[in-house]
Amino acid sequence: MKRFVALYFFFIALLFALFYTSTNILSTVLNDGQTNITLHFLGLFLAPEQLKGIDIWINPQYKIVIGKACNGAIPILFLFASILAYPSKVVHKIVWMGIGYISFSVVNVIRILLVVYVTQTGEGQADFYWSHDLVGNVLLMLTGLGLFVAFIKTSSKHI
Numbered sequence: 001m002k003r004f005v006a007l008y009f010f011f012i013a014l015l016f017a018l019f020y021t022s023t024n025i026l027s028t029v030l031n032d033g034q035t036n037i038t039l040h041f042l043g044l045f046l047a048p049e050q051l052k053g054i055d056i057w058i059n060p061q062y063k064i065v066i067g068k069a070c071n072g073a074i075p076i077l078f079l080f081a082s083i084l085a086y087p088s089k090v091v092h093k094i095v096w097m098g099i100g101y102i103s104f105s106v107v108n109v110i111r112i113l114l115v116v117y118v119t120q121t122g123e124g125q126a127d128f129y130w131s132h133d134l135v136g137n138v139l140l141m142l143t144g145l146g147l148f149v150a151f152i153k154t155s156s157k158h159i
Helices: 004-021 027-043 072-086 091-119 127-154
Strands: 057-058 061-065
Touching: 004 027, 004 057, 004 072, 027 057, 027 072, 057 072, 057 091, 072 091, 072 127, 091 127
Parallel strands: none
Antiparallel strands: 057 061
């Protein structure tokens, strides 16, 4: 268990340094790519006038900005660190990282659509708070937890 925890924190630091912070071209390209993927799928469900660049207009006075913090990269990196730290076969890790990436990308689009819908039909900022900060984040945490548990359950634990 100590080894897992130590490796988890090592991989968190490494993955965020390489793929999230704006300190290198790779992280910028990956985050911009993830943001573009998210915006593309959001565009399939939002009204054309709602999505302008990285902005989702809830009403003429209120918008949501889909940037690096909302593109789904953060929970993906936390899951990847967990998978990398767990003792399992490399192929199994790669498969579950792929499953996790796709799952989080889909759930993140659903989360953003939920926030837009609730904020649009509700009271504005108050509804944004609970739908984004509470419901949306719980949805992402439960997704990550479920994926990691499924990864462990399907792991042979023999490297």
